[in-house]
Amino acid sequence: MTPAPQPVLQVENLSKSYPVGRGLFRQGKAVVRALHPVSLSVLPGETLGIVGESGCGKTTLARMLVGLLPPSTGTIEIDGRPFDTRDRRVSSQQIQYVFQDPISSLNPRKTIRQTMEVPLKVLFGLDRAGRQRRLSEVFEAVNLRPEFLDRYPHEFSGGQAQRIGIARALLAKPKIIVLDEPVSALDVSVQAQVLNLLADLRAEHGLTYLFISHDLAVVEAVSDRVAVLYFGAVVEIGPAERIFAAPSHPYTRLLAASAPAIGRPLVRRDGAGAELPDPLNPPPGCAFAQRCPKVSGRCRAETPQLRATGENQLAACHHPDPA
Amino acid sequence: MRLFLALLFRNRLAGFGAVVLALVVVLCLIVPLLPLAEPNAIDTADKFLPPFSPGHPLGTDHLGRDLLSRLLWGTRLSLAVGTCAAMAAAFSGTLLGVTAGYFGGRIDNILMRLVDMLMAFPYILLALAIVAALGPGILNALIAVAAVNVPFFARNIRGISAGLTARxxxxxxxxxxQGHARIIVTELLPNVLPVIVVAVSTTVGWMVLETAGLSFLGLGSQPPQADLGSMLGEARAAFLTAPHVMMVPGAMIFLIVMSINLLGDGLRDALDPRLRSGALARPEPVTRIAREVVPPARSVTPGLLELEGLETRFQIGARVYRAVNGVSLSLARGECVGLVGESGSGKSVTALSVMGLVASPPGVITGGAVRLAGVDLLSLPYRGLRALRGRRVAYIFQDPLSTLHPLYRVGDQMIEAIRVHRNIPVAEARAICLDLLRIVRIPNPESRLAAYPHELSGGMRQRVGIAMALVNDPEVIIADEPTTALDVTVQAQVLALLDGLRRDRGLSILFITHDFGVVGQLCDRVAVMYAGRIVEEGPTAAILAAPAHPYTRRLIESVPEPGGGKRRLISIPGLPPAVDRLPPGCAFAPRCHRAQPACRQGEIELTRSGTRALRCLFPEEVPQ
Known part of the structure; x- marks a missing residue:
């Protein structure tokens, strides 16, 4: 038996909370928890999907992973070493980020070449010829024509701009790429192009992905494992092919049943229970309790922890369905 | 650059300001070359000569110095000081503003409170205090004027930088x-620069005025050196006996400040991308209609809402975008028809054209007819159309946060929507609203009526949007991507709600979406749009089971279905065409796997067989 591979990314108890009502010299008392402590580990070459609805904390998690947001608690380790964003020249080569809105992540007053040359200069100190070589290489990898380099961001369609965003992440030669809703701004026909491109790049460059999306059909199609977030906490995590086919957590079940699918009849549900709890005044116990069909007294008193419900499948529920 | 000049001179006053200012500046630059009298040469024998005296075209002052010469040298100095002060204020203000805006948090707080302290003094008092501390003199006046204007720049630029930093x-x-310094210089500054240019151009005039004020008080330029303010100050004593001595510099100050302000306004308009894209042009209340051929009236139509050969175009500059290119569609009573397409396919423009809601300019309806129960809506006068908007045909839009007015309570907006069409008491209208909020299943409807739109969640807002569309009991609802901005669990509820309403009230719904999954759940019939045309139409179940158009088939296949596990997805190569450069023949041909040479030439008609219609020469084989 071979030893288990070392995770490339290890996250322990990562959380983010924001003080509210803070002044210049006064520290606020109230705290909003955007993300409850989360622990994750990702193996090299794996794609971990992170799915959740608006306000579940998925973008907060993503921004902490790439160092755009300092975590309130917890640690991030990459390749067994603590992730340190103080030297961007090192951290940029470990983990990169692809933004949801490809156009707004490009400086409107710079040509694509001006934007793309920056990491090559700052990170690798390449000369002009070296930069040109690397740019053509990466542009070819994402199927973009080299003449696009001298255009401005507003001249591109969403799909092209997202390829540019991916190309920019690739330039830094990272091990891990965090993709934050990379296709949600794209049309369906273009979305599939970009997803397939991402799959090819992963195989070619040995990349590890964290794929964040609200669309579980998309997440399932690209991921090896999926984590489901609800109200700032991981409620279920498991293999992609199992998690929606045999969900353990009632919220995962609701998500899977709500996805509009061709040929699936419309299920009429009661309208009242679609609201998230008030983040300033979260209820005790399970955050999903007020929407849950299996709720019991214990759910409203005690916050459930992640527990194994099947092979490699964990759910934070007091009354999980067997996976 | 040419566009910029064209925009600038489109504003006549700005053009006038630019010309006057250019003349003044050129005159000031060539002053040393002009054959002028020595500005400080005193000749008390010739004091207070009137204008047009020999040798002194503008006369002389109380010491017999030539006014023309003093005016030009003085203008030169005043303009130079004003410009330098503006530059200095802009530079320090930008430094403060960009630093505060970029770093935010405590640095922002401290810097801005310092700026606030500067602002708390009346500016002239502050300027006087600075000059008093440094001593009189033109250089110190410059420093004082620059210092009191730093807060204006700092606050402006801090706001812009903070907004940009969040991008x-x-x-x-x-x-x-990149490090912070590099980001500020290479990423942030180029985007702030237009704002700085506009702020400088609008404040130079103000600075000239303020320096003149200090000199007038004797704190700026010292005798015998002339600037406009000191000339005014010296002439004050003889104001009644020799008014021309004061009027000459006064007129020059007026000319300079006026021309700079006019030019500054023009610059602001020309540089503002929002104004450039035509925000100044107010759209008309109804889409402009310019039909060459008006289709003959038909009093009996099979459907409740009929579109016949609808054509809507956008004319932007020399380009004509054919957004909707001959769309015919019929919606029966109680029916739900899905209009499916990708962005840019013309589906939303089709929907907006029905009630003349496409912004004009640039939108024009150039052909076809829209009939509601046999009446051509495009032939109606504005009043007639307005009476129908919201009354018989109502819209639900994608983002209810942008369609609800943020400053009015939800209830007031709903009541207004009722009372526009029906003259009933407020209490009665309120009762209708409460009823509807219950129907769309909003918990505590009484308290929600008093809520502002931002106090509701996205799902709740869209329910309010639906309730608002229902207030006048319309026959047709046009829903433009009503669930796209919502989470999936909320989307499922909103769709179920719409479906229930249709069945309970016999509503006809035109449902516009890009999502075939949603269409399959809600719509009886579906029409697929590509590049402004309907390429396939028919009963939803039949089209989903056996799409005949290659585009429809590929579009359905490219929607990943849950439950399929990790896999390669089917995609359509290429991109949709731009509707201002449509290829001849089928617009989908360049992306189509079944395209033949015949597809790329001539018109391809929408042919109808039974319940289905198709615009394709080589359709997919439909299994019988």
Whole structure:
């Protein structure tokens, strides 16, 4: 038996909370928890999907992973070493980020070449010829024509701009790429192009992905494992092919049943229970309790922890369905 | 650059200001070359000569100095000081503003409170205090004027920088390994620059005026050196006996400040991208209609809402975008028809054209007819159309946050929507609203009526949007991507709600979406649009089971279905065409796997067989 591979990314108890009502010299008392402590580990070459609805904390998690947001608690380790964003020249080569809105992540007053040359200069100190070589290489990898380099961001369609965003992440030669809703701004026909491109790049460059999306059909199609977030906490995590086919957590079940699918009849549900709890005044116990069909007294008193419900499948529920 | 000049001179007053200012500046630059009298040469024998005296075209002052010469040298000095002060204020203000805006948090707080302290003094008092501390003199006046104007720049630029720093391209720059200084200089500053230019151009005039004020009080330029303010100050004593001595510099100050302000306004309009894209042009209340051929009236139509050969175009400059290119569609009573397409396919423009809601300019309806129960809506006068908007045909839009007015309570907006069409008491209208909020299943409807739109969640807002569409009991609802902005669990509820309403009230719904999954759940019939045309139409179940148009088939296949596990997805190669450069023949041909040479030439008609219609020469084989 071979030893288990070392995770490339290890996250322990990562959380983010924001003080509210803070002044210049006064520290606020109230705290909003955007993300409850989360622990994750990702193996090299794996794609971990992170799915959740608006306000579940998925973008907060993503921004902490790439160092755009300092975590309130917890640690991030990459390749067994603590992730340190103080030297961007090192951290940029470990983990990169692809933004949801490809156009707004490009400086409107710079040509694509001006934007793309920056990491090559700052990170690798390449000369002009070296930069040109690397740019053509990466542009070819994402199927973009080299003449696009001298255009401005507003001249591109969403799909092209997202390829540019991916190309920019690739330039830094990272091990891990965090993709934050990379296709949600794209049309369906273009979305599939970009997803397939991402799959090819992963195989070619040995990349590890964290794929964040609200669309579980998309997440399932690209991921090896999926984590489901609800109200700032991981409620279920498991293999992609199992998690929606045999969900353990009632919220995962609701998500899977709500996805509009061709040929699936419309299920009429009661309208009242679609609201998230008030983040300033979260209820005790399970955050999903007020929407849950299996709720019991214990759910409203005690916050459930992640527990194994099947092979490699964990759910934070007091009354999980067997996976 | 040419566009910029054209925009600038489109504003006549700005053009006038630019010309006057250019003349003054040129005159000031060539002053040393002009054959002028020595500005400080005193000749008390010739004091207070009137204008047009020999040798002194503008006369002389109380010491017999030539006014023309003093005026030109003085203008030169005043303009130079004003411009330098504006530059200095802009530079320090930008430094403060960009630093505060970029770093935010405590640095922002401290810097801005310092700026607030500067602002708390009346500016002239502050300027006087600075000059008093430094001593009189033109250089110190410059420093004082610059210092009191720093807060204006700092606050302006801090706001812009803070907004830009929150944008993703700044995050992206951080991730590409750049340091703070580099990000500020290469990423932030180029985007702030237009604002700085506009702020400088509108404040130079103000600065000239303020320096003149200090000199007038004797704190700026010292005798015998002339600037406009000191000339005014010296002439004050003889104001009644020799008014021309004061009027000459006064007129020059007026000319300079006026021309700079006019030019500054013009610059602001020309540089503001929002104004450039035509925000100044107010759209008309109804889409402009310019039909060459008006289709003959038909009093009996099979459907409740009929579109016949609808054509809507956008004319932007020399380009004509054919957004909707001959769309015919019929919606029966109680029916739900899905209009499916990708962005840019013309589906939303089709929907907006029905009630003349496409913004004009640039939108024009150039052909076809829209009939509601046999009446051509495009032939109706504005009043007639307005009486129908919201009454018989109502819209639900994608983002209820942008369609609800943020400053009015939800209830007041709903009541207004009722009372526009029906003259009933407020209490009665309120009762209708409460009823509807219950129907769309909003908990505590009484308290929600008093809520503002931002106090509701996205799902709740869309329910309010639906309730608002229902207030006048319309026959047709046009829903433009009503669930796209919502989470999936909320989307499922809103769809179920719409479906229930249709069945309970016999509503006809035109449902516009890009999502075939949603269409399959809600719509009886579906029409697929591509590049402004309907390419396939028919009963939803039949089309989903056996799409005949290659585009429809590929579009359905490219929607990943849950439950399929990790896999390669089917995609359509290429991109949709731009509707201002449509290829001849089938617009989908360049992306189509079944395209033949015949597809790329001539018109391809929408042919109808039974319940289905198709615009394709080589359709997919439909299994019988």
């Amino acid at each position: 993703e391209f700044i995050d992206a720059a951080r991730l590409s390994g």
